[in-house]
Structures are given as structure tokens and as C-alpha cells.
Amino acid sequence: MPKIAVIDIDNTLWDFASVLYEEILKVNPLMPTPDKWICWDFWKEYLTIEKFYSIINKIHFRQDCFGVFPDAQDFLKKLKAFNYHIVVASHRQEESKEATLKWLLKHNLPFDELHLSSDKTVLFPCCSIVVDDSPYILEKAQKMNITATGLEFPWNKDNGFKLFKSLSEIIQFLSSLDYSKEKNK
Numbered sequence: 001m002p003k004i005a006v007i008d009i010d011n012t013l014w015d016f017a018s019v020l021y022e023e024i025l026k027v028n029p030l031m032p033t034p035d036k037w038i039c040w041d042f043w044k045e046y047l048t049i050e051k052f053y054s055i056i057n058k059i060h061f062r063q064d065c066f067g068v069f070p071d072a073q074d075f076l077k078k079l080k081a082f083n084y085h086i087v088v089a090s091h092r093q094e095e096s097k098e099a100t101l102k103w104l105l106k107h108n109l110p111f112d113e114l115h116l117s118s119d120k121t122v123l124f125p126c127c128s129i130v131v132d133d134s135p136y137i138l139e140k141a142q143k144m145n146i147t148a149t150g151l152e153f154p155w156n157k158d159n160g161f162k163l164f165k166s167l168s169e170i171i172q173f174l175s176s177l178d179y180s181k182e183k184n185k
């Protein structure tokens, strides 16, 4: 059976934070820049939960207008080469599926399944690795003994997670794990 990799979208495959920042600024010009977002709930002082989610939905509904990190395609290709079944999983509304699919295809991002819901952790019992920037998701994965890693940001660093500066570094880390498992067989 192939190993399952659960791969996040926002701030994992593309620079969501920069677009989010620009959109929040339109509502509240006092919003600090993303390098100051040192906790997951950074936005709570600056806008209501309704406004926050309406901005996020608005971005997700036009996902196909945005780019990807330069090494995103190569990262997913290499995961495929390592024989992972790739589930691209994002906390977003089902209605954003069309735009999200268009975006995946537009950028030639290889994947096997697309999971959009408010709780991607339902995928965890069957998966081997999780790549995500959310400290809550990484913590939950770690507790279930799943290899959990992601890109490093102010909101997830210094919490003991295995984080990297680029997807290329993440794939190197994952391949070294695969190599050591093979060696110890």
C-alpha cells in the first residue's frame, strides 16, 4: 500500500500570508505585517471572526488567480517518486473546490486526492506524513506519531516542530527519513 502524505495548501504550497495581509489592510490599516504574526490568532485584535473568515473565503474562491512557491511542483513530484499517495488538504469551504482544482492544474501540481473541510485531522489515522504550517495541526500529527513538518513562520517557530525554510529542504528531510528506514529494514 502506498504511504499517504497529507499536504496543506495555504503557506505550504503558496504564499497565502502576503495576500491575506493585503486583504486585511483594506479593512484595518493597523494590521501588522506577517513577520509580526507570532501566534496563530494574530488577527483577533484587528477584525471580527466574521470579517476574517469572509476575507479568507474570498481569497479561496479565487485561488486560481494566485501563484505557488517556486519549488512546490518539484516537491510534490518528488513525493510521488518516493511512492506517496498525495492528499492535498486544506481548511476551506467545499465551494472553493473548483478554483482550487483549477489552481492545482494551472501550476501542474501532482496530487491524488483533494480534501477540503474544516477538519483535515480525520485523514490522520491512515497517513504517514503531514506537511502543514499550523501549530495545531503539527501538534495533533505529532501526538499520533506521524512525521510532521512544514515551512517555518513566525506563528509556528520555537515550538519544537521540525520546520524548514523551503519545500526543497523539507523534501531532503523526508528523503533522509525514508533512507534511514530502508537502511534499518
Ligand SMILES: [Mg+2]
Pocket: 008, 009, 010, 011, 012, 132, 133, 134
Ligand atoms: Mg496552512
